[in-house]
């Protein structure tokens with residue numbers, strides 16, 4: 001093997017050993033650089049005769065080209081390897097499950113409220129909505145619960161300064177203020193009719209919403225839901241309340257043999273007053289009496305505060321707990337689960 005073939009072999013071998021671009025460029029300098037072996041050989045031609053220059057020059061050139069080709073090969077190989085590494089690092093696993101946009105759903109208590117609304121709608125009741133920050137007047141005084149009434153102590157809540165019919169100052173403790181708010185609006189609309197001695201259209205309304213009390217355990221939450229009901233007319237009796245509420249409970253629980261019990265109770269704004277208990281004939285709660293609402297005939301003082309004459313207008317009101325109804329319907333035993341915001345619990349209702 002002549003010197004040049006050996007040189008090509010050495011160069012090729014060194015290029016192969018280079019594992020980085022920098023190594024390769026350093027190796028290149030040894031052969032093709034300004035003072036590399038090939039360049040030295042070229043310089044040596046100067047001393048030769050014209051004939052020899054031609055012959056020797058051609059041979060050196062061949063060797064040079066072979067070395068350059070080896071260099072190009074190695075460069076390409078290193079570039080491929082580098083790309084390979086990069087592709088591996090940036091690899092996408094196309095078999096991974098995609099990111100899904102979670103499909104939201106209604107809160108179980110919202111579902112209950114929608115059900116309540118649908119059932120009462122079908123019985124001719126409107127749905128009304130009112131403020132959660134309420135005035136002392138609507139929450140207590142107008143409901144026959146004056147400032148010194150002992151019933152107020154059972155409705156402790158969060159107060160802010162001020163407070164008048166126009167300036168709300170407490171978080172409402174029940175939805176009963178909606179009895180007055182809705183009735184006053186209704187009466188205003190039919191004032192002329194009433195003053196002319198004619199009958200106004202009956203008030204038939206429910207008002208679901210959030211309510212607040214200083215209360216917290218497995219069955220009480222400082223924020224909870226209530227749904228108020230009010231039916232005022234010329235001839236509305238406790239019998240109507242019983243029929244309506246029985247119909248509601250049987251439809252809501254989809255159980256025809258469910259029975260109701262009206263247990264005497266006290267509320268300042270109704271007289272007489274009752275607590276409504278229900279009993280299932282079958283299922284896990286069969287035989288137990290479960291309290292679901294408070295109710296009663298609207299107190300004459302409250303009818304007066306609605307702007308109506310209690311000698312002419314009479315009716316009933318009820319207040320039930322959608323949270324409680326949801327617990328009974330789905331067999332949930334801790335109210336707080338509804339408000340913890342834990343999706344593992346909430347998603348079960350979708």
Ligand code: PHE
Pocket residue numbers: 173174175176267270294295296317318319320
């Ligand atoms: N507001 C009462 C409560 O919070 C319930 C109720 C409403 C009672 C309407 C009678 C009539 O306990």
